[in-house]
Amino acid sequence: MKQSARRKGLKQVFLYIVWIALTLITLFPIYWMFLISARSRVELFSNRNLYQTTIFWENFVRPLFQGVYGQYVVNSLIVATGNTLLVVVLAVLAAYALSRYRVKGGQNIFFWTITNRMAPPAAFMLPLFLLYSRVLRIGDLQLYDTHIGLILVYCVFNLPFAIWLLKGIIDGIPTSLDDAARVDGASTVGIIRRIIVPLAAPGIAITALLAWIFAWNEFLFATTLTSVKARTITTGLVEFVTVVGTNWGEMAAMAIISLLPALLFLVLVQRYIIAGLTFGAVRE
Amino acid sequence: MRQEVRWRRNRSIAGRSGRVGERNWLGYLYLIPGLVMYVAFGLYPLADTVHYSFYDWSGFGDKLFIGLRNYATLVHDEIFRQAIFNNFILIFFYTVLPILLALFLTVLMTARPLPGMTFFRTGLFIPHVIPMVVVGITWRWIFSPVGGPLNVALRAVGLHDWAKAWLGDFTWALPAIGGIGTWVMYGLCMVLFIAGVQNIDETLYDAAKIDGAGVFRQFRYVTLPGLHHQLMVALILTSITALRAFDVVWVTTRGGPGNSTMVIGLQMYRHAFPLRNVGYAASMGIVMTVLILVIWVAILAVDQRLRREWA
Numbered sequence: 001m002k003q004s005a006r007r008k009g010l011k012q013v014f015l016y017i018v019w020i021a022l023t024l025i026t027l028f029p030i031y032w033m034f035l036i037s038a039r040s041r042v043e044l045f046s047n048r049n050l051y052q053t054t055i056f057w058e059n060f061v062r063p064l065f066q067g068v069y070g071q072y073v074v075n076s077l078i079v080a081t082g083n084t085l086l087v088v089v090l091a092v093l094a095a096y097a098l099s100r101y102r103v104k105g106g107q108n109i110f111f112w113t114i115t116n117r118m119a120p121p122a123a124f125m126l127p128l129f130l131l132y133s134r135v136l137r138i139g140d141l142q143l144y145d146t147h148i149g150l151i152l153v154y155c156v157f158n159l160p161f162a163i164w165l166l167k168g169i170i171d172g173i174p175t176s177l178d179d180a181a182r183v184d185g186a187s188t189v190g191i192i193r194r195i196i197v198p199l200a201a202p203g204i205a206i207t208a209l210l211a212w213i214f215a216w217n218e219f220l221f222a223t224t225l226t227s228v229k230a231r232t233i234t235t236g237l238v239e240f241v242t243v244v245g246t247n248w249g250e251m252a253a254m255a256i257i258s259l260l261p262a263l264l265f266l267v268l269v270q271r272y273i274i275a276g277l278t279f280g281a282v283r284e
Numbered sequence: 285m286r287q288e289v290r291w292r293r294n295r296s297i298a299g300r301s302g303r304v305g306e307r308n309w310l311g312y313l314y315l316i317p318g319l320v321m322y323v324a325f326g327l328y329p330l331a332d333t334v335h336y337s338f339y340d341w342s343g344f345g346d347k348l349f350i351g352l353r354n355y356a357t358l359v360h361d362e363i364f365r366q367a368i369f370n371n372f373i374l375i376f377f378y379t380v381l382p383i384l385l386a387l388f389l390t391v392l393m394t395a396r397p398l399p400g401m402t403f404f405r406t407g408l409f410i411p412h413v414i415p416m417v418v419v420g421i422t423w424r425w426i427f428s429p430v431g432g433p434l435n436v437a438l439r440a441v442g443l444h445d446w447a448k449a450w451l452g453d454f455t456w457a458l459p460a461i462g463g464i465g466t467w468v469m470y471g472l473c474m475v476l477f478i479a480g481v482q483n484i485d486e487t488l489y490d491a492a493k494i495d496g497a498g499v500f501r502q503f504r505y506v507t508l509p510g511l512h513h514q515l516m517v518a519l520i521l522t523s524i525t526a527l528r529a530f531d532v533v534w535v536t537t538r539g540g541p542g543n544s545t546m547v548i549g550l551q552m553y554r555h556a557f558p559l560r561n562v563g564y565a566a567s568m569g570i571v572m573t574v575l576i577l578v579i580w581v582a583i584l585a586v587d588q589r590l591r592r593e594w595a
Contacts, residue, residue, distance in 0.1 A: 025406060028426075032422070094318040097313075109299065122530065126329075127329035128329050155325075163318065188310070251421065262414055273413070274409060
């Protein structure tokens with residue numbers, strides 16, 4: 001009896017070691033980047049340790065406040081937040097319609113979601129580039145290299161997914177609440193605002209979060225549809241590779257900045273994010 | 285009397301909520317903003333890509349209609365064939381390896397649940413949420429021939445001959461990029477599978493044990509069928525990511541050395557922008573879309589068969 005308990009304990013310790021080793025190996029590349037970001041150019045060659053006690057803040061400060069990267073981060077913030085607001089408003093309206101009214105093709109929303117996620121962005125990139133730089137152009141006004149241009153594209157890629165996620169949540173809100181509000185004289189918009197939105201708030205928050213991360217992380221559209229004014233941080237990072245290629249410390253620092261939001265969100269609300277990113281399949 | 289009026293009003297009001305299918309147009313009204321966006325910036329560009337693929341066009345000046353000739357050229361395009369081949373190799377690394385690894389880890393994690401498992405789960409999922417561009421940059425450093433930790437580690441354990449410029453090597457660049465894909469994907473697959481296993485009816489395992497099934501047969505006849513839905517989702521998500529690969533390749537090798545890591549998305553980008561063969565690039569985009577559709581249909585077909593077999 002005692003012996004078997006001991007063996008069980010040993011087994012547990014062994015398993016813990018396996019998991020810890022695996023996690024360390026998996027996270028090592030990110031840690032390595034952190035090390036590079038925390039070291040000055042000189043230190044990079046002299047310090048070969050796997051630990052770090054000081055942070056060379058100049059790697060962060062210089063590109064952000066003296067270079068263009070501060071602007072890129074601001075651009076990413078604007079685009080991601082704008083995209084999120086637009087997606088949430090449109091998705092709540094559409095999801096409400098699909099949930100409360102009988103709409104042709106409404107059952108196929110999952111199919112549209114999958115199709116939309118599957119289509120290669122590359123197949124949209126060319127016409128969008130032409131649309132933005134030539135077709136939708138009034139004098140000097142164009143969608144190319146603007147925040148709103150990126151917001152619109154990201155919205156299209158986020159929308160089906162957001163609608164699908166929110167429809168499931170609104171389906172769970174009893175229609176008797178709608179009816180009661182109507183009796184009290186509320187309009188449909190009023191019902192959405194005062195009943196649906198508060199009750200679906202957690203779902204809306206997750207939808208918003210995922211839309212935000214998608215826009216913040218995106219690269220292909222950002223690189224083809226912007227040049228200077230609306231450049232985002234991911235695109236800016238790639239410029240580091242080509243133009244300034246040598247300053248590893250600053251590059252790593254900017255990479256750290258650009259992975260922070262998603263990482264923070266993951267740690268804070270990991271259960272919901274994982275459910276959303278894995279396509280709700282986790283709960284089905 | 286008064287009571288009756290109110291009741292009747294209620295009924296008509298309840299009707300307005302449209303649950304019974306009345307006043308459908310109101311439903312469409314709320315869908316319109318989303319639909320307009322979808323058509324203008326989703327469907328229209330896709331149709332436009334199909335349209336361009338029939339033309340010889342530099343992006344400026346006159347378009348020359350050439351029918352299917354872009355597609356005919358594609359068939360004989362050595363680099364494009366190489367790109368398709370490479371994309372399929374990437375499927376092995378993005379899909380097959382992560383799923384196998386994740387299945388093994390899932391069995392390990394669920395067979396002996398330990399306190400603190402969510403911590404490891406979150407940790408292994410992290411690679412999946414960071415921007416692909418950052419992933420590429422990170423791994424450039426790991427693979428670097430100058431002080432890259434991978435080579436340092438290999439030399440440290442005496443494998444001096446194994447140390448190389450991974451991303452600059454004709455043979456090893458593609459597997460190296462594939463390895464990055466495995467790193468990104470296996471946490472995702474594992475999270476999916478663990479959630480799936482938690483939904484499997486506990487009594488099925490008990491029944492299997494009573495029938496004398498060992499660990500392997502329990503896995504084969506209970507776990508695997510129970511994970512059927514999650515397996516399909518993992519297959520679809522990962523294989524499509526492999527076919528769409530762009531960011532990581534762009535950041536790490538740009539298709540080189542030679543064309544050894546060229547992928548369809550990158551080749552399309554090159555023809556669309558620097559080379560200005562807009563029509564030709566469009567035809568690549570269409571082939572890529574069709575390829576993805578075919579794979580999707582194939583996976584769904586397998587899904588149907590397995591559903592019958594495992595049900």
